Amino acid sequence: MWDSNEQRFFIGSVEDGNAPNRSASGLDAELWPLIAVPSFAAKRDAVLKWTEQHHGVKGGFDFNDDRDGVWLEGTAQAALVYEINNQQDKASALLDTISANVSKSRLVFATVNEELTTGLQVGPGSSPGDFKYYRLPHIGATGWAILAALKLNPFVAPSLDKDRDSDPCHLKS
Secondary structure, eight states, X not given: OEETTTTEEOOOBOTTSSSBOOSOOOHHHHHHHHHHOGGGGGGHHHHHHHHHHHHEETTEEOSSTTOOSOBHHHHHHHHHHHHHTTOHHHHHHHHHHHHTTBOTTSOBBXXXXXXXXXXXXXXXXXXXXXXXXXXXXXXXXXXXXXXXXHTOOTTSOOOSOTTSOSOTTOOOO
16 A cells, blocks of 8 residues: 555555545554554655645644644654654654643543544445544543553564563564
């Protein structure tokens, strides 16, 4: 699902499954390959640049490229990728946004604004674009915020070899 012309990843395939979906973009589709597949480490700078241009908004990142608000789960994912890519200043700024958006129940909100569009559908019989996030406490956003704060890559299993190295979170790739 790599687009070598735009230096980004596709969100998936079109409805018939025979071609990449070139018309949409999803933040996690851009970020997850960068931490899940070690051989993609060389793509990080290019993908982050493309992602900043197409998903970046004040204080964080949007789910899709309409840039109508901050999706905190994806913003936490971006913070983790920045940490892994040795861009701590950018990661820290995103973690500040997340820290300012914690509910009374201590869960991170899904979004900074009241509603955030994704461009996706809830299901095959639903209306296009009806999948949205709302400013509600969100376990996914909270989980990714914790992973980013701990600098823990969830796609890399911890080593069972205690003598392997001194990096318990395996941020090296």
